[in-house]
Amino acid sequence: MKPSGRLDPPAWMGAAAVGALFASLGRAGIAARFVGGCVRNTVLGREVDDIDVAVDKPPDAVMHALAASRLKCVPTGLKHGTVTAIVEGGRFELTTLRRDVETDGRRATVAFTDDWLEDASRRDFTFNALYADLDGTLYDPFNGRSDLAAGRVRFIGDADTRITEDRLRVLRFFRFHAWYGRPPLDGPGFDACRRNAGALGSLSGERVAKELLRLLEALAPADALAAMAESGALDHWLPEYAGVARLRALIGREDKPDPLRRLASVLAAGTDATALGKRLKLSTQQALRLDVMLAAKPALDVAGGAKAWRAGIHHLGNTLYADRLLLEIDAPGDWQAALALARSWTPPELPVSGGDVLALGLAPGPRVGAVIAAIERWWIDGDFSADRTACLAHLEHLVRAR
Ligand code: ATP
Ligand code: MG
Numbered sequence: 001m002k003p004s005g006r007l008d009p010p011a012w013m014g015a016a017a018v019g020a021l022f023a024s025l026g027r028a029g030i031a032a033r034f035v036g037g038c039v040r041n042t043v044l045g046r047e048v049d050d051i052d053v054a055v056d057k058p059p060d061a062v063m064h065a066l067a068a069s070r071l072k073c074v075p076t077g078l079k080h081g082t083v084t085a086i087v088e089g090g091r092f093e094l095t096t097l098r099r100d101v102e103t104d105g106r107r108a109t110v111a112f113t114d115d116w117l118e119d120a121s122r123r124d125f126t127f128n129a130l131y132a133d134l135d136g137t138l139y140d141p142f143n144g145r146s147d148l149a150a151g152r153v154r155f156i157g158d159a160d161t162r163i164t165e166d167r168l169r170v171l172r173f174f175r176f177h178a179w180y181g182r183p184p185l186d187g188p189g190f191d192a193c194r195r196n197a198g199a200l201g202s203l204s205g206e207r208v209a210k211e212l213l214r215l216l217e218a219l220a221p222a223d224a225l226a227a228m229a230e231s232g233a234l235d236h237w238l239p240e241y242a243g244v245a246r247l248r249a250l251i252g253r254e255d256k257p258d259p260l261r262r263l264a265s266v267l268a269a270g271t272d273a274t275a276l277g278k279r280l281k282l283s284t285q286q287a288l289r290l291d292v293m294l295a296a297k298p299a300l301d302v303a304g305g306a307k308a309w310r311a312g313i314h315h316l317g318n319t320l321y322a323d324r325l326l327l328e329i330d331a332p333g334d335w336q337a338a339l340a341l342a343r344s345w346t347p348p349e350l351p352v353s354g355g356d357v358l359a360l361g362l363a364p365g366p367r368v369g370a371v372i373a374a375i376e377r378w379w380i381d382g383d384f385s386a387d388r389t390a391c392l393a394h395l396e397h398l399v400r401a402r
Contacts, residue, residue, distance in 0.1 A: 031056045
């Protein structure tokens, strides 16, 4: 693989930990290059969070080299040739150069190689096959930089063949378009995605969810998602998809991307969050949040003013109330003021408890719960203004009345 230019080495490349890592590998005769997202984002001048490094020797040699330099290393994916080095608190994924031996549309069987071009050829898109040496020497075997500059997500090699090897690449095509693309979508890529969209059912829910949520995290993902739907790629995994109109409105309201909330905005009314959560293997917490975001009840009374907002915040909790508020695109009322309140006001605790009911002589049992529920309604209705003394007085009144 021939060099094709230079990067102005960014700060992260010059970090002491990076130097120590490369020196350790170098002493063992292992050649290492940065690869993938970290190089691509550096070319673009965007932020880099994960540092992936490709190495030309097998993982046991890499672990040996790191151990000899007393650098910490965790065998995070030996089968795929990956070990994670932890140097001065920073994590680096070191993956041995690979070539595909066999593919079944879901997972590839890989063999290690020391051929950089072979490793590049099995990657998905031209701009994801950029490599850089520690000194900034750049390798761009498929002209990824010109595609990046043009906002074109282009498959390496024949798009249909590459998708048949790994169907997840259909989702990745739209995900990378959301992050790095500009209209129009790459024609041959889009057509190949459409031809293969019917075969995505064999993928795993986890992998699909990861790509989908990552797509939704992009600054402006609506066009990419709409194109994905048009290709048929959402049919199997997200039959609840109902268009991007609410997503666009949500993006105008939110202050930072929240992929799960964005997902909620593209789902049809009546979507079963539990079924969706199972299908996409969401965590229990994610599924519960989705459930509340999609619930029709309680309807938010945005037009009702501060008192109604406080009641809603108390009921749903600050975070979920804010979620619901951002999603209620058509509700009349000052949603910005309601949101500010959801971010600043802490709902008080009900100043009385079951013990106070028992102290008034009521026997333990379901009536205690009913009385507590009643006083809570009264307390909320009074806009949380009743203090403990007032609550106790009303509690006595309630108990007597029964
Ligand atoms: P991000 O910043 O979003 O993480 P990334 O480029 O690092 O972007 P990853 O999904 O972390 O994306 O993958 C790392 C690299 O591995 C990619 O740049 C690509 O070269 C390669 N890759 C990952 N998944 C596939 C795949 N399914 N098919 C081919 N190559 C892949
Ligand atoms: Mg990555």
